Amino acid sequence: MADYKIQFCENNFSFGTDKIIEMLENEIDNNIEIKVxxxxxxxxxxxxxxxxxxxxxxxxxxxxxxLFEEIKSYIL
Structure with a gap:
């Protein structure tokens, strides 16, 4: 079970949040569950x-x- 559940709204992708998902999966990916x-x-x-x-x-x-940096600060 993941320690952190991170949810993104697909309507917010226009602000580039879809890129954050990739960054999280590539750089962190442990103890997190990502859901769109x-x-x-x-x-x-x-x-x-x-x-x-x-x-x-x-x-x-x-x-x-x-936002990516804020998320990293929150979960690391």
Whole structure:
């Protein structure tokens, strides 16, 4: 069982979050479960910046690269 469940909204891919999934799979991939769903229900956040849910907690940043760093800080 994974220690961290990271969820991405496919509607947020326009902010580059799809690239973050690749980066996580290539660089971290241990103790994480990555799931893409059609809608996470955070439409206000989704329409303004890249974000992910980690164990139910929203994590946001201004760019996909910054979000990747935020996720790394959260799980490492």
């Amino acid at each position: 769903v059609s809608c996470l229900g955070f439409c206000d956040d989704c329409s303004t910046s890249p974000f992910a849910l980690i164990n139910g907690e929203i994590v946001q940043a201004d760019t996909p690269e910054e």
